[in-house]
Amino acid sequence: MFVPVENASPTFKDSILIMPAVSVGNVGQLAVDLLISTLNMPCVGYIHTDCLIPMVGNHPYATSEENSSELSTNAEVYFLPEKKLAVLQIRSPTVKSKTRQFRHLILSWIKSNQFSRSILLSSSHAYQCDDRQLSGSPLRYLQTLEMKNIIGDELQKLDLKELETTPAFPGISETEQRLWIPGGGITKRFFTECSSEHIPLAVLLIFCSEGDNIPEAFTLINFLNRWLHLVETTGAVESHNWKIPCSWKLLFGSGIPPAIF
Amino acid sequence: MATFFGETVILSSRAVDEEDEEEEVEDENEEDREIKRELEKKREVHLHWNADFSRQFETSSDKTLQISELIIAVGYNASGFLSAFALSSGKWETVGNISLWNEKSRFTRETSLEHPGEPSCIFYRKDENPEVLICQCTCYVAEDQLFQWAAKERNVLGCIEKRSLKVTILSDCPVANYRSPEYISAIPVPFLKALKTRTYNENLCCSPLEQPNVVSGIPAAVLSYCQVHQIPAVLYQCYTDVVKLDSVTIETYKSTLSCSSLRKLIKPCTALSTEILKKLTEDNETQSNLYT
Numbered sequence: 001m002f003v004p005v006e007n008a009s010p011t012f013k014d015s016i017l018i019m020p021a022v023s024v025g026n027v028g029q030l031a032v033d034l035l036i037s038t039l040n041m042p043c044v045g046y047i048h049t050d051c052l053i054p055m056v057g058n059h060p061y062a063t064s065e066e067n068s069s070e071l072s073t074n075a076e077v078y079f080l081p082e083k084k085l086a087v088l089q090i091r092s093p094t095v096k097s098k099t100r101q102f103r104h105l106i107l108s109w110i111k112s113n114q115f116s117r118s119i120l121l122s123s124s125h126a127y128q129c130d131d132r133q134l135s136g137s138p139l140r141y142l143q144t145l146e147m148k149n150i151i152g153d154e155l156q157k158l159d160l161k162e163l164e165t166t167p168a169f170p171g172i173s174e175t176e177q178r179l180w181i182p183g184g185g186i187t188k189r190f191f192t193e194c195s196s197e198h199i200p201l202a203v204l205l206i207f208c209s210e211g212d213n214i215p216e217a218f219t220l221i222n223f224l225n226r227w228l229h230l231v232e233t234t235g236a237v238e239s240h241n242w243k244i245p246c247s248w249k250l251l252f253g254s255g256i257p258p259a260i261f
Numbered sequence: 262m263a264t265f266f267g268e269t270v271i272l273s274s275r276a277v278d279e280e281d282e283e284e285e286v287e288d289e290n291e292e293d294r295e296i297k298r299e300l301e302k303k304r305e306v307h308l309h310w311n312a313d314f315s316r317q318f319e320t321s322s323d324k325t326l327q328i329s330e331l332i333i334a335v336g337y338n339a340s341g342f343l344s345a346f347a348l349s350s351g352k353w354e355t356v357g358n359i360s361l362w363n364e365k366s367r368f369t370r371e372t373s374l375e376h377p378g379e380p381s382c383i384f385y386r387k388d389e390n391p392e393v394l395i396c397q398c399t400c401y402v403a404e405d406q407l408f409q410w411a412a413k414e415r416n417v418l419g420c421i422e423k424r425s426l427k428v429t430i431l432s433d434c435p436v437a438n439y440r441s442p443e444y445i446s447a448i449p450v451p452f453l454k455a456l457k458t459r460t461y462n463e464n465l466c467c468s469p470l471e472q473p474n475v476v477s478g479i480p481a482a483v484l485s486y487c488q489v490h491q492i493p494a495v496l497y498q499c500y501t502d503v504v505k506l507d508s509v510t511i512e513t514y515k516s517t518l519s520c521s522s523l524r525k526l527i528k529p530c531t532a533l534s535t536e537i538l539k540k541l542t543e544d545n546e547t548q549s550n551l552y553t
Contacts, residue, residue, distance in 0.1 A: 003489045048489045050408035054482040056456060057475035069469045071458050073485045091475075095405045097301070246472045250440045257444040 002077065002109055004045040010079050012086050012113040016228070019088040019106070021122040021190070024183030025208045028121035030217035030248075031224070032089050037061045037245035038231055041078035041087060047109070049075065051102035055092040060247030068246075085230065086115065094186070103190050110199060117150060120190065121220055122205040125183035129207055132164055138207040138216075139223055140164075142179075142191050146200040155202070158227055163205065181205065212251070218242065303362055306402075306409040308416045310357040314386075325422040329392040330522050333417075335479045336433025337506045338499060340397040342514040343431070345538040347395065347526045348385060356394075357384040359410065359417075363403040393526065394421075402479055411482035418486050427461075428487055428494035429522045431514055432480045436500040440474050451501035451513045456484060461493040466517045470498065495520065508538055 004010065018035065020028025035041075040061070055074040062068035074092040079085070094102045110118050126138070133140075140163040141155045156162075165177035181188040187203060194201040204224060208216040221242065225231055233241050317326060332347075334340040347353075359382035366380055380400035386393065396417065402410050413419050418428075436450050453467040456476060470476070476484070480496045487494035497517050501510040517523050 046485075046489050048485070050412070053404045053477070054407050054411075054485050055475050055477050056481045056484045056488070058456065058470055058472055060472060062472065068472070069457065071456060071484065071488050073488055074481075092477075097297075097405060249473050250442065251473070254439070254441045255444045255447075257446065 001048060001105070002045050003048050005043060010044045010081065012079070012115055014114065014116045015079070015081075015084040015086045017086045017088065017110060017113075017115040017118040018224070019118070019120055020090055021120055021185045021187045022090055022093050023123045023185040023187060023205075024125050025123050025210055025213035025216060027123040027206055027208055027213050027216045027220055029090065030213060031121050031221040032087055033060070033245050033247065034217060034221050034242045035224075035230065036078050036087055036089060038241070038243040039080060039083075039085075041080055041085075043072075043076050044079040045077045046073055047075035047077065047088065047090075047105075048073075049102065049105055051094050051098040051105060052090065053092040053095060057247075061245045083230070084116075099186055100189075103186050103193060107190070107193055107197060107199065110194075111197065116200070117147060118194070118199060118201045119224070120187060120201060120203045121224070122181070122184050122187040122203055123208050123213075123216065123220075124181045124187075124205055126207040126209045128180075128182045130164070130166065133207060137161065139219065140205050140207075142203040142205075144191070144195045144199060144201045146198050147202050150200050151202070154227065158223070160204075160223070163203075214248070214251075304403070304406060306359060306361045306406050306413065306416060308357060308359050308420070310384075311355070314356040326394070326420055327392060328394045328421045329425050329427065330525075331394050331396070331418075331421065331426060331428045332522060332526070333396045333398065333428065333430045333479070333483060334432075335398050335430065337399055338433045338501065338510040339431035339514065340399050341506050341538070342511045343395060343397060345511065346515075347523075349537050351387045351389060353385045353387045353395070355383055356386045358382060359398075359400075361400070361402065361406055361410070363401065363406060365401040365403070390525075395526075398479060407479060407482040410479060412486045418483065418490075418492075423490055423492055426492050427522060428483060428492060429517075429520060430480050430483055430494070430496040431517065432476075432478070432496060432498045433510070434476075434498050434500050435504070436502045438474075439500045441471075451499050451503075451510045453497050453499050453513060453516055455495060455497050456480075457495040458484060458488045458491075458493060460491050461495050463493075463495070463521060464519075465495070466497065466519045511538060 002009070018032065020032045022029065052074050057072055059068055059070040060072055062070070075088065075090050078087045078089065137159070139160055141160050142163050143151070143155065163179070163181070166180045167175045168178045169175045179188055179192070184205065187205065191201065191203050204220060206216050206220050225233065225241070231241050332343070334343045382396065382398040382400050385395045385397070410416060411418050436445060436448070439445065441448060454470040454474070455465040455467050456470050457465065476496065476498060480498065484494055484496055486492075497514070499510060499513050501507065501513070503510055518527055
């Protein structure tokens with residue numbers, strides 16, 4: 001459940017919520033890191049739950065030695081009331097037997113706080129792309145009916161394609177079409193549950209493979225920014241608008257032994 | 262992904278599992294649900310207090326323990342440090358233990374106390390300082406059991422009055438888990454790193470754990486709980502390259518003696534503590550009988 005940092009809980013009503021799915025390449029989480037770090041968003045509370053594997057570390061967005069020793073947990077909410085923007089960052093996977101419980105926890109938290117719109121940043125295995133998805137932009141979207149009623153065709157106007165459905169039984173014609181997001185973690189079921197609960201939700205996802213997923217994170221967050229104008233864009237190179245957090249150091253291990261040279 | 266020979270190999274993601282276990286939920290029948298419930302029950306974490314200690318719950322108005330210092334040692338070296346330097350002086354008695362079952366820790370309440378040296382999770386207290394509780398945990402606690410261990414009502418932190426509580430955690434960790442711009446083998450080991458909650462105001466006995474390093478397991482579960490509930494808590498994690506009990510690793514924890522919670526308890530370098538330390542490490546040395 002949500003536990004505020006200060007004794008008084010912030011008011012999220014009518015704010016936009018952005019959150020990641022723990023998915024292939026951790027792209028959603030990396031994109032959310034960029035957003036929090038660039039906007040210097042303060043942490044306003046914790047999602048304290050047995051559904052996520054416990055994990056702690058020092059301040060992942062530290063800007064100085066003074067604030068580098070602030071403890072950070074596995075699921076925190078950041079909020080800028082002046083921009084009506086709330087961001088939930090999730091830093092560890094769900095406990096295997098509790099994914100459904102976790103989805104319901106987040107869904108009821110979204111409902112009870114009356115966010116105006118929720119956006120889930122996610123990713124899907126690139127090696128499962130079909131012929132239609134192999135060329136063109138690797139970005140796709142999904143939106144619930146409630147979200148469509150609010151934003152209309154804003155995403156299509158930005159040249160974003162809706163995620164294609166796939167046949168339930170490939171190779172057999174006239175079979176039912178289904179939504180399939182391999183490597184997307186809770187994305188598919190969270191989307192269908194939000195649809196059933198009439199929650200305005202948009203999913204932005206990118207096809208990717210495991211590896212150095214920083215470029216995918218930039219692609220995803222740059223698209224989100226073109227849509228929502230969260231961060232001022234200056235200059236031609238979009239990645240320069242974002243501040244890389246200190247927690248991104250040493251993503252591929254410690255220093256290299258000098259003896260190998 | 263295609264390999265060099267052209268075969269397609271499905272890669273495992275570091276973030277998500279391939280199989281969608283939720284697909285099976287719709288096909289579950291009552292028997293499947295019953296099996297799941299039985300498995301969940303088997304994996305429950307239970308804290309058992311001895312009879313005298315249990316009575317304290319009954320006499321307190323809100324059914325909580327009045328503890329001002331909780332010291333938790335996670336791992337053999339951290340536990341060895343407390344055995345040699347805290348539990349060796351004064352009359353400490355066992356007041357409780359945790360029983361749990363998982364694939365790596367297959368012990369129950371009955372075996373954990375009867376087989377010293379086996380992985381276990383035991384609580385100690387002494388009459389002269391009844392407000393101090395020590396926990397030594399050497400058993401493996403699975404990912405789905407960590408939150409229960411720390412936070413469930415009637416488990417470790419769930420049953421202690423939070424108002425005047427301070428928590429100190431000592432934990433072993435392999436140095437292979439430490440990230441540094443320097444090559445790991447060039448860093449002198451063992452060494453200590455610290456993490457603290459927002460309400461912990463004392464000076465740290467060593468440098469804080471740098472980004473991007475993170476902590477998991479029981480220390481993470483306890484620190485998360487303390488951070489959320491505004492309990493002052495500190496973790497001293499010892500990174501070591503030795504997996505078993507080792508006197509050098511145990512001695513590294515001596516740097517924590519400047520911490521007020523431990524200073525009150527620890528009697529540094531008595532003859533008894535040195536003897537206990539020697540016995541602990543000797544008992545765990547594997548005897549080579551091949552070439553000697």
